[in-house]
Amino acid sequence: MTTTLEQRLDAFRRLDDAKLTFARRDWFPGTSGNLSIKLTDQPLQFAVTASGKDKTKLSPEDYLVVDGDARPVEATSLKPSAETLIHAVVYKKFPQAGACFHVHTVWNNLISELYFGQRAFSIQGQELIKGLGIWEENARIAVPIVENFADIPKLAKAIEKVITPEIPGVLIRNHGIYAWGANDFEAKRHLESFEFLFEYHVRWLQLHQAAVPTA
Template sequence: MWDELTEAKQLFSARHWFPGTSGNLSMKVAEEPLSFLVTASGKDKTKTTQEDYLLVNADSKPAYTTHLKPSAETMVHAEIYKKFKKAGAVFHVHTVYNNLISDLYYELGAVEIENIELIKAFNIWEEGAKIRVPIVRNYADIPLLTEEISKVLDERVPGVLIHNHGIYCWGNNAFEAKRHLEAFEFLFEYLYKRLLVS
């Protein structure tokens, strides 16, 4: 799991999806009791070290004594794992396009995307398929942010946008979470550029 997280971190970092020290990644280690690896807070994600991740429990606390702090938004990861038992990985990135789309559609509470091939990445195969990606307010209070995200989680659409912040997406494993994230980012970029030429 450590290697899978590192591979994802290096790939997303190369795409500039972790500006500053933003973003976080996790993978579930056990379901009962819940435990998962999550990125340590404040780390430069362009570098790889032996202290990039730590194991936390269902309360988002380190599972052992360590000087490392889990990412500030670890509680969101825990909520997704609790809500969706099959979820095995949760990825959170900050990109220009997911921020733009979250702002442009914020007042609607969601962005609807339809009839684009990449929707199939979410195992939605019907012709002319439509998805609705929810957008929540960017609360600085992480428990409140987690509560608002929990209200809009949809098993069919594995992603939630946070207004002017970023996206959380998940999958049954790291490969699936990566596929979902790449599809969302393609769709957001497509949608924004389509608006420019409308």
């Protein structure tokens, strides 16, 4: 199945919306982060952010289309984001996924470092867990955390081993989070829910520590 120009432009417009929303929250420091929206399953093709772009601005060369091996599907001077292979892993493992977003925040970095020894961050009973599509009472989630391997294929394989359909996200130690959903709306909701939970927990730890009396 070949994507049409109209499909591509629609995906680029939706990526613009997500990008500017997250940029206003300072979730792309130093041109970090990457976003993608799937176009087709057979063959796998998706629109993804180009490498090294200022994500607080819009330009005609912000995105390109790549295949399941993270290679551009047509000749272009643009390079896909360095971690595009991780998006491909998500789409291959979860065919129902239609968008995948990656951001760097202070909160997700702190959580990934604090709980790396447990290889997961667990939290229970928070209302925003429902934002992940988990509605059971007093639900508990465990977000997997992987080491921040510089070798991207190695990092992608580590992520592939730990991600599950139940939790639409994965943390990379001192790096950031990948979150996905059936479409860009759902992926955005999942990402926002994760970030709320991370910030809440770090702030709770800070308040709890401050309240503990010293001997």
